[in-house]
Amino acid sequence: IKQFAVIGLGRFGSSVAQTLREMNHEVLVIDNSEENVNNAMADGLATNAICLDSTNIHALEHIGLSGFDGVVLAIGANMEDSILTALNLMELKARNLIAKASSLPHGKILERLNVPRVVYPERDMGERVAKSIAQTHILEGFELDPRCSIIEIQAPKTLVGRTLFELNLRARYGVYIIAIKHGDHDLAIVPSPDSKIFAHDKLVVIGETQQIRKLIEDH
Amino acid sequence: IKQFAVIGLGRFGSSVAQTLREMNHEVLVIDNSEENVNNAMADGLATNAICLDSTNIHALEHIGLSGFDGVVLAIGANMEDSILTALNLMELKARNLIAKASSLPHGKILERLNVPRVVYPERDMGERVAKSIAQTHILEGFELDPRCSIIEIQAPKTLVGRTLFELNLRARYGVYIIAIKHGDHDLAIVPSPDSKIFAHDKLVVIGETQQIRKLIEDH
Numbered sequence: 212i213k214q215f216a217v218i219g220l221g222r223f224g225s226s227v228a229q230t231l232r233e234m235n236h237e238v239l240v241i242d243n244s245e246e247n248v249n250n251a252m253a254d255g256l257a258t259n260a261i262c263l264d265s266t267n268i269h270a271l272e273h274i275g276l277s278g279f280d281g282v283v284l285a286i287g288a289n290m291e292d293s294i295l296t297a298l299n300l301m302e303l304k305a306r307n308l309i310a311k312a313s314s315l316p317h318g319k320i321l322e323r324l325n326v327p328r329v330v331y332p333e334r335d336m337g338e339r340v341a342k343s344i345a346q347t348h349i350l351e352g353f354e355l356d357p358r359c360s361i362i363e364i365q366a367p368k369t370l371v372g373r374t375l376f377e378l379n380l381r382a383r384y385g386v387y388i389i390a391i392k393h394g395d396h397d398l399a400i401v402p403s404p405d406s407k408i409f410a411h412d413k414l415v416v417i418g419e420t421q422q423i424r425k426l427i428e429d430h
Numbered sequence: 431i432k433q434f435a436v437i438g439l440g441r442f443g444s445s446v447a448q449t450l451r452e453m454n455h456e457v458l459v460i461d462n463s464e465e466n467v468n469n470a471m472a473d474g475l476a477t478n479a480i481c482l483d484s485t486n487i488h489a490l491e492h493i494g495l496s497g498f499d500g501v502v503l504a505i506g507a508n509m510e511d512s513i514l515t516a517l518n519l520m521e522l523k524a525r526n527l528i529a530k531a532s533s534l535p536h537g538k539i540l541e542r543l544n545v546p547r548v549v550y551p552e553r554d555m556g557e558r559v560a561k562s563i564a565q566t567h568i569l570e571g572f573e574l575d576p577r578c579s580i581i582e583i584q585a586p587k588t589l590v591g592r593t594l595f596e597l598n599l600r601a602r603y604g605v606y607i608i609a610i611k612h613g614d615h616d617l618a619i620v621p622s623p624d625s626k627i628f629a630h631d632k633l634v635v636i637g638e639t640q641q642i643r644k645l646i647e648d649h
């Protein structure tokens with residue numbers, strides 16, 4: 212069980228708080244709107260809540276923020292308040308500070324203040340949404356390095372009915388199928404060579420990203 | 431090469447457009463601000479740009495939106511304009527429509543209009559940020575199903591210096607190491623049993639999420 216502080220109860224900050232609570236961590240929320248603070252407690256978004264203006268360092272001093280496992284600065288639209296608050300948090304030695312930035316210049320200023328991590332929610336989600344509409348065959352995954360990935364794909368139709376041994380993907384593409392999902396309840400991890408691929412199965416593939424793409428296109 | 435339309439050049443919409451352009455797709459951007467449209471073309475965010483009010487169906491009729499591979503509705507703050515635009519897009523039979531919602535009620539209304547996919551950028555990024563600060567050992571990954579995951583972790587210190595064969599993680603935890611990253615340029619996929627784990631290596635593990643967590647805690 213860890214202890215986190217979230218400053219700013221907009222949509223991003225509220226979501227951070229709620230997710231941390233669902234993971235059973237302690238969450239202190241801070242906002243200068245009485246209503247937001249009360250709603251946060253009522254909605255179970257926090258274990259503690261304080262109504263204060265985070266640009267005022269004296270208001271923050273006695274909370275013991277340097278003892279928290281992490282602090283999330285979630286004031287976006289009000290750049291001045293965000294930057295003043297970041298300054299305060301750095302002076303109070305907040306650990307593992309993550310700050311949301313509402314624009315690139317905003318983020319650069321936060322970085323100049325040595326905020327260890329700056330996030331751009333709208334920009335990052337824009338990238339994720341773009342990739343998902345442009346690559347409809349890719350359901351999930353991440354890059355291992357610039358050349359290789361782990362990707363979950365819908366089983367290409369022409370692979371259906373074949374066994375892994377027959378397909379010999381390792382020799383033909385240098386990729387491995389490390390999991391096969393059949394329906395909602397049937398998951399084979401590191402499937403045996405005699406495993407068969409059925410229609411609508413999902414395959415988790417590891418290997419060179421180019422080669423995985425080629426595998427999909429060839430089929 | 432696919433063809434997409436993005437309506438609304440806020441941070442989210444601009445990021446969608448830019449990412450699609452970086453993937454070499456054709457992007458038409460639509461916004462009712464002349465300045466945003468001109469900046470988008472100047473910044474290379476789009477292959478085409480039109481300044482129009484998307485709540486006016488006549489303005490949208492002759493663009494041929496139903497022929498695009500996807501349409502992203504990225505008007506957030508102005509809920510009324512977002513909803514009226516969604517109505518128009520559904521009537522014009524736009525395919526693969528994704529709309530950003532600025533709140534849960536906003537999203538529910540879009541769903542009632544049968545918008546196939548609604549996204550909540552601030553809320554989703556809040557979840558991602560919360561998980562990353564609460565689970566500092568997890569670098570990347572995704573769920574295969576409610577019980578199993580593929581997770582990239584920093585190699586636990588007490589595993590360092592051991593080979594996969596010695597560690598016998600499959601027998602002890604039922605998990606498999608499917609990749610080892612050594613530094614920036616050394617990636618072993620489906621490593622052999624005699625592979626050694628070095629300090630600062632990153633391990634990609636597949637198996638029951640609980641068991642992976644146990645592996646990390648035991649070490």
Ligand SMILES: Nc1ncnc2c1ncn2[C@@H]1O[C@H](COP(=O)(O)OP(=O)(O)OP(=O)(O)O)[C@@H](O)[C@H]1O
Nearest residue numbers: 219220221222223242243244264265287288289292
């Ligand atoms: N000086 C301050 N001290 C404490 N709380 C503040 C201060 N300034 C703003 N806030 C709070 O921060 C919260 C988030 O601010 P705001 O809505 O401007 O950010 P946002 O980034 O646009 O939000 P979202 O996460 O919804 O995109 C608000 O609830 C606001 O009351």
Ligand SMILES: Nc1ncnc2c1ncn2[C@@H]1O[C@H](COP(=O)(O)OP(=O)(O)OP(=O)(O)O)[C@@H](O)[C@H]1O
Nearest residue numbers: 438439440441442461462463483484506507508511
């Ligand atoms: N009726 C309309 N027709 C065309 N464009 C519009 C219309 N209404 C708003 N827009 C454009 O949509 C864009 C995004 O709108 P807005 O900034 O309100 O959304 P947002 O979701 O808050 O943005 P962000 O993605 O930055 O969070 C703006 O550039 C605005 O000019």
